[in-house]
Amino acid sequence: MATKIPTEIIIKILNNVQSEDLHSSLLVNRIWCKVTIPILWELILDHEYYSINRKTSLCIRTYISCMNTQTRTLLIQNGFDLSSSPPQATFDYPSFTHKIIINNLANLITIYSQQIIDYFSLAKVNYSCPYKDLIGSILELPGALKVFKKLKDFTSMRGNISQIVPLYESLLLICDNILNMNLSYFSFTSSYQEELFSKLISVQKQLENLTIFAFTKLDYSLFWAIISQKETLKSLHLKFARFYNFEGVSSPIGQIISLQELDLQDCYEFHKPECLFLASSFIRLSSFHYWNLKSEHDGYRHPQEFIVKILETANTNLKNIRLDLRPKIPFDIFSTILNYCTKVTNLTLCNLSPEQVIAIFNNNFNELKRFSFGCEKGLDADELLCQMAKNVPESLETIEINMVYDNFWKFSADSLRKFLDGWCCKGGGGRVKRIIIKNKKNISKRIPLNILELLPYTLTLEHFKVIEEYGIKFNLVEYY
Template identity: 55%
Template sequence: MASKISTELLILILNNVQSTQDLYSSLLVNRIWCKVTIPILWVLPLGQECCINDKKKALCIRTYISCLDTQARTLLSQNGFDLSSSPPQSIFDYPSFAHKLKIDNLVYFISIYSPQISSQQIIDSYENFHNYSDLIGSILKLSDAPKVFIKLESFTSMIGDYELICPLYESLLLTCDNILNIDFKLNSNSQIQLLEKLISVQKCLENLSIVVNTRTECLSLLNFISKKETLKKLRLKKVNFYHLRGKSSPIGQFISLRELYIEDCFGLHESDSLFFASSFPQLSSFYFRHKYYRYPQEFIIRIFKRTNTKLRKIYLNSYTTDTFLAILNYCTNIIKLTLHNLRPEHVIAVFNNNFNELRRFSFDCYCEEGINADKLLCQMAENVPNSLETIIIKMDYDNPWIFSTDSLRKFFEEWCCKGEGGNKKPRRLRIKRSLKSNNSSFSPLNMIAISSEHFKIIEEYGIQFDIKE
């Protein structure tokens, strides 16, 4: 039966398989399935997250070495590698499938796979980058490197030392010009210059993520990337905007940017940063995470004003009354809204604001007197948007919601049937637990007073219900 599936359809199916174990199983079906599955599996090793004790993933180095030509194998032998377990032959050209590269993974896996270089190979692996930087840079300069890396789509480097990564950057500049996703950690102005050069040669860069040492000034880089017309998504973490003091609008307009992620950045509360908030005229998604003492209220409001009804997705881990009112006033076409520490009256305000396109609303609710869940559910029911498909409520273990079956039924009646001529629409309700319990007998169901009668109502209205950590 499997042999009757066309190769094109099989590729589409297996590309959507999430389980690595299932992909390994598909290798055993027949030769065609094996030939299709191998490239999908070998996209993963250097592009996925790894942990400090992940020895199995490091075995990919053994296979990669088997694929190298005589020149490359000689280079490795001269640098102290024992190649006896990697004979010079392989069935597939495995390196050509590596379209995603986290250089940290490559360095880390080499350190685990080659114990001759470090006696404490796992514990000290991240301290031995200097043993491999020239080696990796040399590998990328080999004659076969362009054939492998010309297809590179994603590149990540969290190595902060300029001297260590310089050979690598120089090699990539000559090899890769079609990278879609770049994720970098920047510790110096020299690194910024290298990154600018790498970005400048990319023809279709869409996603850029930058984590910055707070002492490093990267405003010139921001001005540089604002001119990258292909850029659609930008993530800035720990950028120090205090460097904007006294400067007159050094950052250009990100006219093509659609998604902006700002995490734990400094100095956005200052007036010199406000013009930066006006640099995103086409923004459709805004993610903001803040944990420092000066909340940049005016900066956030300026973004809402500038993008206005174009803004469709918002995530704020904290807010003020004024920023909340700005969402209600300017972002009326919102489809996905996530807000933390909402007061009950603000939850009701979201439902009363005629967000006619809102599909997903995620929130946790705070009240010093505790949450009157019955009252809140009944008030939510009065103006629940017809478009709303998913509600995610994050609950604290110490303040569970307690609601009756009557209030739950009333809410579901309005949510599922309103405007549909009595026909019930499938909806999704998720409860997220915000605090772990040390009690071994703890169950997520303990967070809410829920009984078999509640579950009957949930089933009656066809609600997709789940409780998650």
């Protein structure tokens, strides 16, 4: 007798299957089909941008079949040929939508509309902007409240959102339970659009993860929208953001007790004294990432006091620290890590001096598992490895070396042996140890016949014999 698999187990299995492989599970039997459909249609509006085409736009045809008679009649009166979308559908497909890239929805509607529209009829109704009202009225359709009320993941891709402003206005009234939000744009054409983004953030009741990608100045109204989520927000990523008018912020914000992950990439204005009150609010931060592609040599001023205040406030709560400050890590920031962040488990510091590397190894980071670093020009790599070997943290499992300056990272196989002898004999109880080399050379995409071709100035056959002797796992990663 065949064993029947519980539905709960089938759901767990299919949730771990790639979307392109899910279609075959539709044909197994009725139960598998019933379980697979919600999973497939949850992903339908989460496509990568490059996959938006005529084929993927056919999902709009199915959505139209789910519309009621009144809505379908309205579309027909406005020039749409719905003969390919018969009324009624086997499933309530829109109700499965929990994730949406809003620009993809607009693009899918536009592409599919071009296939079924009577342009002469449509021009009589709305010649100036045929798609703006159509897209903007999506949330006014019967059943839209039920669908979008359950929306958990919302992404707005880069681009001009002026054509879908009505859609955002409707979202403000319906979507208040979004968990993950990704807002991305180059610039605002009006302050009203910025206000829409701020309000959309503010109305959320349980927002946990927020990413803002912007090549523009952001008014402190958006800042206050972020602060309004301080009781639920766990992860905040700001990329290319330029906040201004911090001097206009006078009210205290209190402690942001929920935030655990803060990622600031190429952000500006945080060097101002007015920002220190923000840095001192991250009391539960466990992961902090800050990097900026510009160097102080270019006239850019790193927000040293801001970073120091974050490290001091979060102190031993910080488990993951990644800093890329050019041309080197300032003394104040480095000493703060040594004195306050003693429980760190994953530490990435670019552009260190050999003395700073040794200081890390001598600081008794008893929980450090992964250390990633790069060194300045002119280092004596043999001497550095020998010094590191004297006091390797017993908890250390992975060392990642960023070979930014390839010609200066030359060390002998004997020096490598001394280091591995000190590392592998330091406790661990058989713990697997790994070395990762990040090389900035233009590594060929093909698989080389000889790995030594990739690092001709650094590693030789003798180096690999030592690595094999100590049972070290070795990875080579292309670094740009």
